């Protein structure tokens with residue numbers, strides 16, 4: 663019995679050892695990737711060492727500066743060009759507006775201004791808003807013409823003077839029928855009051871410079 667027991671114990675130990683051996687071998691096999699992991703990091707170390715080597719290169723920083731220098735210079739040039747072009751455009755605008763003004767002065771001779779005789783002025787009310795002629799007060803230059811257009815259905819007059827003082831004799835349209843017009847050219851500077859002889863609440867002024 664004892665011999666068998668010993669044999670059994672040895673056998674079981676042997677099995678246990680084999681088991682441990684397999685376990686160790688398995689662990690070793692399992693740990694194999696972790697062993698390779700440091701092996702993978704080894705190249706990292708090698709790259710790390712290569713980077714300081716690149717930084718240690720005194721020409722590297724100079725090369726970078728030289729590389730950036732044209733970019734910085736180009737940005738500055740671009741900004742200057744933009745500023746100059748903006749200034750140039752302002753000058754062109756100024757010169758253009760001066761030329762336009764001069765051309766307008768040269769080409770613009772006497773101007774004809776339009777004054778409407780509005781609808782409904784045959785009855786009082788328009789005088790409350792100074793709207794019996796539209797515009798009732800107008801400023802023009804000597805030599806300009808004012809053209810009154812009667813858009814009302816009633817006949818009206820454009821008569822120099824005032825309801826209080828009567829006609830001045832400077833200009834008088836006599837009756838302007840519906841849809842008819844009356845024009846007068848003012849060659850002399852001054853203030854000219856006028857009114858409608860049919861409807862004395864209708865008054866207006868022409869200021870000639």
Ligand SMILES: [Cu+2]
Nearest residue numbers: 818858860861
């Ligand atoms: Cu009138």
